[in-house]
Amino acid sequence: MAITIPSQDHTDLKPPVTSIGAIGWIRSNLFNTWYNSLITLVVIYVLWQVIPPFIDWSLIKSNWTSSSAECHKSGGACWSIIHANIRFIIFGFYPPPEQWRPLTAMIILFTLLIVSRNRNWWSKNLLFAWFAGMMAMGLLMTGGIFGLAAVDSAQWGGLPLTLMLSVFGLTAAYPLGVILALGRQSRLPVIKSLTIVYIEMIRGVPLISLLFMSAIIFPLFLPEGVTFNKILRAQIAIIMFTAAYVAEVVRGGLQAMPKGQYEAADSLGLNYSQTMRLIILPQALKIVIPPTVSILISAFKDTSLVVIIALYDLLKTTQSTLSNPQWMGFSTEAYLFVAVIYFICCYFMSTWSRRLEEDLDTGR
């Protein structure tokens, strides 16, 4: 029963060297068991095989400003393909003298996106700024007034097209998905079965076939002479497709809401739309942020499928550059460049969502 009271002062006692610092960390994380040690060694070997040659190719032996002919002689990466073709890769067939317009539109878009990252700045004004920004972007791209030359949408392409399809696609698909999710929970059998049919039908076909339908089959049903912008049709297909997936994720969030939340809202006298808007959706949408963002990220990448209906998005313009005999054979460099752009956008979305989750955490 006796308790020994420590007699000496233990304040300057340090843990053994082997358990702290770099050595301690390596021991406890990389070599703590035999199989972990084995995995560590294998990984080190693979990295050793991959990284030095990559650095050698991409940096040491690389060409940054040389012509394609010189590039072909050296064995290193030929980054000149990027800046020699940057305008076409980024802007596609948009008339070169007018390319400042899509550039400005993209700058507006990035500014809005970056400002929207900070939740403290969320306000009616920001919403208004988005609205004004979208109008401005549309005007810049289309032209035809204020002395801007009109540019046919058939000439749109490259990064602006990719971004436009994604940003408009995702911002329209999300609310539509939420509405579909609510419809699927509806007590009215007609609404419920219609949404179920819609969601299951869309989820049952690949995006490619929807795009084909929008490009080829849909116009057959239009009356003679009526044309419907091809980009807009692709846009609608993307929205319809993404919304069905968002709906299913949101439904999961709605089902996770405890019954008590509905009952508390009911007993206060809130009606259905108030209950949903003020009580249920804010919580349900918050719990499904991670899967929703996964869907949005994959939808963003899937916009590259519009190549199959002959739209020149970023991936397609890059590919076209490579069919130029002068630059043939440098596909690795070109695709790496595109991969970096895609990565930046996706990374932006995922860090943004993580931050949003932290901001919205109320210690439930």
Add this chain to the structure above:
Amino acid sequence: MTNNKKTENNDPSQGKNKTDDAIIKIIGLHKWFGDFHVLKDINLEVKTQERIVICGPSGSGKSTVIRCINRLEEHQRGQIIVDGTELSNNLKHIEKIREEVGMVFQHFNLFPHLTILDNLTVGPIWVKKVPRKDAEELAMNYLEKVQIAEQAKKFPGQLSGGQQQRVAIARSLCMKPKVMLFDEPTSALDPEMVKEVLDVMINLAHEGMTMIVVTHEMGFAKSVAHRVLFMDEGMIVESNTPDQFFDHPEHERTKLFLSQILH
């Protein structure tokens, strides 16, 4: 103790009460969950400012009765009339009754994504269309009343159970209800927090609130209730003043229940 009520039979057909005096009238209420007959011929009149405690074994239908009063559950037979409005499928009637009847739940059911203050103002602002500033003032008054005003900016998850339940009571009071329903408000709480919640309820009783309380806190029943109802198997078995109820229970089931609950 206020004993302005006489012991009365639980048969309402004798109706000694002036009918317009009763704020809640339940007549011949039946309810089924599927085939399961949960409530069997419930008759109950509650007068303005009357305080009723309902007790009974688990599964006897106590919660179901009070949940029918504000239409969290739908009944299949009989009538429920609250302040002259009969509950039916008419949404207008349901809305009106919900505005007049406040409810406090066993598990508080606060809105975790809203601050305490917003939990209190959401009803007044959206249901009663009170301007935000007035609603916040009202909310702060009630938070002071339940002695929790300093927590207004926190979220429910940051409060103890007792504090959360007091917030839940204040949230209902913000709607200025004529009747308050409590469904085992203290049974999810740690023992040391039960008192702070009961104190709030006792204060409310002294202010003349009409209350129907499902609880097994017999001390509370003795000190504030005008009437104690004992329910078993979906029926009101006994209805009496607390003195009569605890000292001279009439039915065998009541005696058995009391002996179990009072040890």
